[in-house]
Amino acid sequence: MCSIKRREFIQTGIKAGAAFYFGTIPGCKGGAKEHFNKNNHYPIVIAQNSVIRDKNENLIGKQVNNLLDRAMENLFQVNKAEQAWQCLFKENDVVGIKVNCLGGKGISTHIELVEAIIEGLKSAGVLERNIIVWDRANRDLEKVGYRIITDRNKIKYYGTDVAGYTYDIYEYGEVGSHLSNILVKQCTAIVNVPILKDHGIVGITNALKNFFGAIHNPNKYHDFNGDPYIADVNMLSEIRSKVRIIISDALTIQYDGGPPFMPQWAWHYNGLLVGFDPVAIDTIGWDIIEQQRKENRLQTLKQVGREPTYIATAADEKHRLGFNDLSKINVIRI
Amino acid sequence: MKFNPEQTRRQFIKNTAQVFCTGSILLSLKNIESKSIKDKFDASNLIEARYYEKLPNRKIKCVLCPRECIIDDQETGYCGVRENYGGTYYTLVYGKPCSAHVDPIEKKPLFHFLPGSTAFSIATVGCNVLCKFCQNWQISQARPDQVESHDFPPKAIANYAYKNDCQSIAYTYTEPVIFTEYMYDCAEAGKSVNVKSVMISNGYIKAQPMKDLCKVLDAVKVDLKAFTEKFYKEMVAGQLQPVLDTLVLLRQEEMWTEIVYLVIPTLNDDTKELQQMCKWIVRELGPDVPIHFSRFYPQYRLKNLPPTPVTTLVKARKIALDSGIHFAYIGNVPGHEGESTFCPGCNNIVVHRMGYQIVRNDIKKNGQCQHCGHKIAGIWN
Numbered sequence: 001m002c003s004i005k006r007r008e009f010i011q012t013g014i015k016a017g018a019a020f021y022f023g024t025i026p027g028c029k030g031g032a033k034e035h036f037n038k039n040n041h042y043p044i045v046i047a048q049n050s051v052i053r054d055k056n057e058n059l060i061g062k063q064v065n066n067l068l069d070r071a072m073e074n075l076f077q078v079n080k081a082e083q084a085w086q087c088l089f090k091e092n093d094v095v096g097i098k099v100n101c102l103g104g105k106g107i108s109t110h111i112e113l114v115e116a117i118i119e120g121l122k123s124a125g126v127l128e129r130n131i132i133v134w135d136r137a138n139r140d141l142e143k144v145g146y147r148i149i150t151d152r153n154k155i156k157y158y159g160t161d162v163a164g165y166t167y168d169i170y171e172y173g174e175v176g177s178h179l180s181n182i183l184v185k186q187c188t189a190i191v192n193v194p195i196l197k198d199h200g201i202v203g204i205t206n207a208l209k210n211f212f213g214a215i216h217n218p219n220k221y222h223d224f225n226g227d228p229y230i231a232d233v234n235m236l237s238e239i240r241s242k243v244r245i246i247i248s249d250a251l252t253i254q255y256d257g258g259p260p261f262m263p264q265w266a267w268h269y270n271g272l273l274v275g276f277d278p279v280a281i282d283t284i285g286w287d288i289i290e291q292q293r294k295e296n297r298l299q300t301l302k303q304v305g306r307e308p309t310y311i312a313t314a315a316d317e318k319h320r321l322g323f324n325d326l327s328k329i330n331v332i333r334i
Numbered sequence: 335m336k337f338n339p340e341q342t343r344r345q346f347i348k349n350t351a352q353v354f355c356t357g358s359i360l361l362s363l364k365n366i367e368s369k370s371i372k373d374k375f376d377a378s379n380l381i382e383a384r385y386y387e388k389l390p391n392r393k394i395k396c397v398l399c400p401r402e403c404i405i406d407d408q409e410t411g412y413c414g415v416r417e418n419y420g421g422t423y424y425t426l427v428y429g430k431p432c433s434a435h436v437d438p439i440e441k442k443p444l445f446h447f448l449p450g451s452t453a454f455s456i457a458t459v460g461c462n463v464l465c466k467f468c469q470n471w472q473i474s475q476a477r478p479d480q481v482e483s484h485d486f487p488p489k490a491i492a493n494y495a496y497k498n499d500c501q502s503i504a505y506t507y508t509e510p511v512i513f514t515e516y517m518y519d520c521a522e523a524g525k526s527v528n529v530k531s532v533m534i535s536n537g538y539i540k541a542q543p544m545k546d547l548c549k550v551l552d553a554v555k556v557d558l559k560a561f562t563e564k565f566y567k568e569m570v571a572g573q574l575q576p577v578l579d580t581l582v583l584l585r586q587e588e589m590w591t592e593i594v595y596l597v598i599p600t601l602n603d604d605t606k607e608l609q610q611m612c613k614w615i616v617r618e619l620g621p622d623v624p625i626h627f628s629r630f631y632p633q634y635r636l637k638n639l640p641p642t643p644v645t646t647l648v649k650a651r652k653i654a655l656d657s658g659i660h661f662a663y664i665g666n667v668p669g670h671e672g673e674s675t676f677c678p679g680c681n682n683i684v685v686h687r688m689g690y691q692i693v694r695n696d697i698k699k700n701g702q703c704q705h706c707g708h709k710i711a712g713i714w715n
């Protein structure tokens with residue numbers, strides 16, 4: 001007869017369910033789980049460093065690495081970042097780093113951040129040959145400065161145009177799409193590394209919208225400010241089950257004129273938003289953009305008809321992808 | 335109804351030849367140099383799109399279809415095949431069909447347009463709507479980098495059609511509105527070698543591009559997918575009114591037009607809806623516009639419904655005939671009498687069809703019924 005008490009069984013079940021819900025591994029020791037118990041949801045770390053750039057405004061790789069380390073340590077309440085990475089990934093994982101390079105140089109996931117993430121993965125024992133940095137197409141990666149590498153023994157960089165899409169259609173709600181083979185067939189785990197920026201149709205693009213780069217037909221899902229399509233895409237089982245952590249690149253943010261790079265509306269926030277909850281990260285990102293718009297005397301996204309309503313939809317009873325109440329999101333600022 | 339076995343045999347041989355002809359075209363297409371989309375932004379490969387307006391901050395507004403997409407730099411429109419690159423709008427599919435086939439014109443279906451002839455049928459990837467019941471979703475809902483295409487410029491299309499005895503070029507399978515530049519140039523090239531052009535469309539296009547196309551097209555088939563905005567919004571991701579506007583425009587332009595109505599159980603088979611639609615057709619387009627009630631089969635994202643019962647199609651056809659429409663057909667039910675054309679003057683069968691085959695044609699070259707001399711609407715010569 002099993003010795004576990006009924007209450008313990010239920011409690012464990014809830015924790016495991018919640019952990020799965022946010023794409024983390026149950027059983028990981030660390031503060032993140034304690035935060036979850038206390039506040040009913042995981043924290044989001046907003047990490048900023050004002051001296052992360054050299055005098056030419058270029059990012060300093062070492063500083064980006066340090067910033068990410070501190071974010072991971074605070075998210076997991078551990079002394080060393082590698083402990084956090086070891087919570088998330090196993091040695092035999094094949095990890096896809098999903099970047100967003102559609103905006104071109106200036107407003108895409110920074111190479112320095114991707115390199116820092118790779119260091120973190122390696123510290124967890126993930127082999128170089130089992131790391132894939134990917135986006136929609138090779139040309140998207142190349143125009144930002146990533147070099148296409150498909151050598152089986154190296155860290156790989158390539159687009160879904162090389163790997164192809166699934167034959168099957170994955171459906172949820174209003175969405176029906178072929179998914180990237182990189183996501184479905186090649187990776188066991190995903191690090192979602194979006195860029196935080198304004199978007200000319202859906203308001204903002206960040207964690208949730210980044211997976212439009214994993215479906216074959218994103219052009220079909222921008223109507224009605226992307227609502228409910230963006231939330232629906234994130235409900236697809238292959239995405240929900242594989243995303244282990246979100247590291248939103250807020251090193252440079254664009255608060256208007258997106259999605260292409262418009263330097264007149266870009267500013268160096270020098271930050272990262274790190275956590276497990278894509279809805280909370282998008283809610284915080286939206287708030288950061290709105291504050292910057294206000295400072296620059298621009299109308300709110302709602303006033304210009306681009307309110308990202310899909311964020312609330314992602315949090316609704318049907319989707320339950322995370323929390324969108326800014327006052328209740330547990331934020332750790334460093 | 336008289337049955338002529340000799341003519342049927344001839345028709346059989348002709349159709350068999352068409353099948354072989356089709357095979358040879360597909361084979362030859364494989365020999366045409368395949369062009370990767372990777373170099374799509376090599377300027378020499380690109381054709382600037384027609385029908386768009388430039389906006390500030392390198393944005394553009396597409397005015398080809400009623401969707402009127404406003405597109406940021408390096409983004410595509412809803413169709414996925416027209417891209418803004420640095421504030422200039424390009425078509426990514428000009429001269430790059432993904433499908434090419436010789437079909438009987440009856441397959442389009444166009445029943446009042448050169449019956450028994452063949453149409454060289456081409457399509458590029460892409461579509462400006464998103465029908466949950468799409469029959470060709472593998473190519474219509476894809477983007478140019480996801481489907482292999484072939485270099486096939488307009489003159490080569492026209493020459494191919496001419497050499498293979500096709501009396502027309504059909505722009506079909508996906509939605510030709512989205513490759514309007516290519517379609518226009520192919521139709522113009524076709525005219526130079528006496529090959530006609532037919533557009534098989536959803537009718538979701540703005541007035542000016544449709545007017546321009548009317549200068550080079552000879553017939554248009556429009557899919558009227560339902561007669562409610564609700565259906566168009568929920569099942570098509572489009573709007574009904576612009577399609578009705580297109581039909582009226584085609585009438586004004588005196589373009590030969592036929593309508594297909596795919597009857598989907600429980601979604602657009604309501605008697606009242608069908609009655610309203612038929613009355614609208616008679617009132618706005620006249621009684622001579624043929625309508626084809628086609629049988630639905632579960633496809634794509636609409637697999638939870640059964641095929642349309644034949645009785646429903648019979649009901650729809652009766653509603654159309656009772657409303658005063660002269661030519662109402664039943665489609666996707668091979669062998670049904672509703673496939674044949676009945677003369678409105680004497681009610682005899684004037685074109686007897688079996689599937690895509692013409693068993694007998696009793697319409698004179700001048701369009702008159704051989705039995706009573708009634709002038710049958712259409713293009714017969």
